[in-house]
Amino acid sequence: MPNKKKITLQTIANQLGLTVHTVSKALRGLPGMSELTRKEVIELALQLGYRTKSQEQGMAVEHIPIYTSKSRRFTFIVPNTGMVYIHQSLYEGIQSRLAEFGHKLEMLFAPCDTASDEEFKEWADKHSLHFTDGLFLTPMITARIEEKLLRLPLPKVLLNYPPPAAQVDSVMWDVSSAVHQSVQYLLSRGHRRILYIGDIRMHRGFRLRWQAFQEAMATAGLTAEEEHHLTDTGSPDTYTLMLTSILERNKPTAIIAGIDHDLSWVYYGCSLLGRKIPADYSIVGLEHSPNTHIPDLSRPILPIKEVGLRGADRMLWRLANPNLPFEHIRLQGSFCEGGTVLTIPVE
Incomplete structure (x- = not known):
């Protein structure tokens, strides 16, 4: 360098x-x-x-050490089920920031969810976790393993929404604001019958998306009762049946696909009914990255790599300020209007 x-x-x-x-x-x-x-x-x-002078002054105000003679080693922990785009993007953000200070970042897969306390301890000892300078904990780690990781006596930054009363700093892209942006955009284009599609139970972030949808609809004077939306998961055949049934029954004019992997199923379900997007249904997708198959998708921009950068700053801040209160940071992105939402006459 x-x-x-x-x-x-x-x-x-x-x-x-x-x-x-x-x-x-x-x-x-x-x-x-x-x-x-x-x-x-x-x-x-x-x-x-x-760095600009303003950036260096900002880091100084936050008591983040800009220059250090000691190279530190941090560990980036991902689910044992494997990496997805968000993990890679987070890793790149953290690694690029730490490299500026001469620090190192190592990646490690979390133990399986069935690991006993003894097996978890053996895993931590095997990978010398107690000798690392800090842990970055990513989304999609199971709640049971995340709880064990949070108990480790090390500096930690959770790149996720924190559990209630968790003793940890956290940085996350603000999915609640993203959902509000999506609903407000659809409302501004004349849509009132908006269908939410996405699991609301598997992860904390999924539940927050649904809660944000309900709040955004209520603000507009509209109801969002769970039985009128597709919030369950199932086998492909069952899921497709539920999707086509709810589209026929509720006759929405717009859809919010709250989980990125549901988007392809929405397009498939619409095709089974002979319907097209956006001619028959406008759609907004909460995609973690630009969709190569739908490059003009209307979507909120989720600043994932920026969360990694900010997460690295928080880790260095925590090391320099070990006795200050925990902080929770949410980063809000912009909105890409795309071409999958049509304007309709206000009902």
């Missing part, structure tokens, strides 16, 4: 073929360029380890 002290705005400008003025505005969040250009500038600045 180049020497951070020698990295200037001109360095970034030269590599991207931009003016210093454009690079400066991009890093300060000012208008005057495309979002793609801004993204390229920010990513290169992160890669090169460049």
